[in-house]
Amino acid sequence: MEKELTATKLYYRIGEVSEISGVKPHVLRYWESEFGFLSPQKNEGNQRLYSAKDLEKVLLIKKLLYDEKYTIAGAKKKFRETWKSLSKDTELKKEFSETLAELEGEVKSLSAILIGG
Numbered sequence: 001m002e003k004e005l006t007a008t009k010l011y012y013r014i015g016e017v018s019e020i021s022g023v024k025p026h027v028l029r030y031w032e033s034e035f036g037f038l039s040p041q042k043n044e045g046n047q048r049l050y051s052a053k054d055l056e057k058v059l060l061i062k063k064l065l066y067d068e069k070y071t072i073a074g075a076k077k078k079f080r081e082t083w084k085s086l087s088k089d090t091e092l093k094k095e096f097s098e099t100l101a102e103l104e105g106e107v108k109s110l111s112a113i114l115i116g117g
Contacts, residue, residue, distance in 0.1 A: 011041070011049040031061055033108050034072050035079070057083070 018025045028048075032038050038057050040050040050058070060082060062073040 008052055011051060012055055014040075014048045014050070017050045017055055017058055020055065021062055023058065023062055026060065031058070035061060035076060037079075039081075 008015055013018070017023075018034055019027060021028075023031075032040070035057075036055060037059070040048040040054050040081075043049055043066045057079075060079060061075060064070045064078055065072070070077075
């Protein structure tokens with residue numbers, strides 16, 4: 001059973017990822033060998049440290065395998081398609097936010113000119 005994320009951390013240990021995702025640690029280790037794009041960092045003690053992005057990947061893999069009943073091969077293919085579209089959405093949101101910030105700055109400048117002039 002998945003737990004809700006209450007606060008975003010920089011890194012999660014495998015036990016935390018297991019608890020959040022509802023997937024046993026040995027399954028997470030197996031997924032690392034099957035899904036090359038899932039590769040958490042390891043600290044000096046050789047403990048796995050999953051980033052927030054790694055955690056998102058785990059949750060997506062779980063959804064594809066358990067909820068949507070994909071095979072490992074099918075999940076790999078679908079993951080790449082889904083992750084690519086999610087990345088594009090994130091890029092578009094970032095570009096939109098930057099453009100909006102620029103426009104707000106220009107509006108403030110014009111407003112200052114109109115009010116001051």
